[in-house]
Amino acid sequence: MYPFVTHTWNAIKGICFHDCPYCYMKKFDGLLPIRFDPKELEVNLGNGNFIFVGSGTDAWAFDIPSDWITRFLDYCNLFNNNYLFQSKDPSRFLEFMGHPVIQKSVFCTTIETNIFYPGIVMNAPGTRERAQAMQELASLE
């Protein structure tokens, strides 16, 4: 999806709150409830990498406690890498803009459509809200 990404890393694992109908993770059986995996804090993230953090579940979703996010941001900041953070609830990025790892990171969201489909059920904020949050984020730079 992102040719510049060299690695993925997931400290938060499990069933994503957003429950998008097209989620590729749904093809895997046996997904567990959402959790922070402390073993991931033993992984050497190396240096000079561009790491997609949270590729397996949305690590910024409504049900992710802020201290879990702080834990993985702190760990990322120990390494000399660049990071990509992506969420369908980008308003949560705003809370962490003072974290030092932000200086070496990019933030993304997904805007699937500008059309409202009443039959599609998912728990993520609407695309308009996502766009507004990204606009707010950009205005901070």
Ligand code: SF4
């Ligand atoms: S936000 Fe991403 S990980 Fe979560 S359900 Fe949707 S596609 Fe899957």
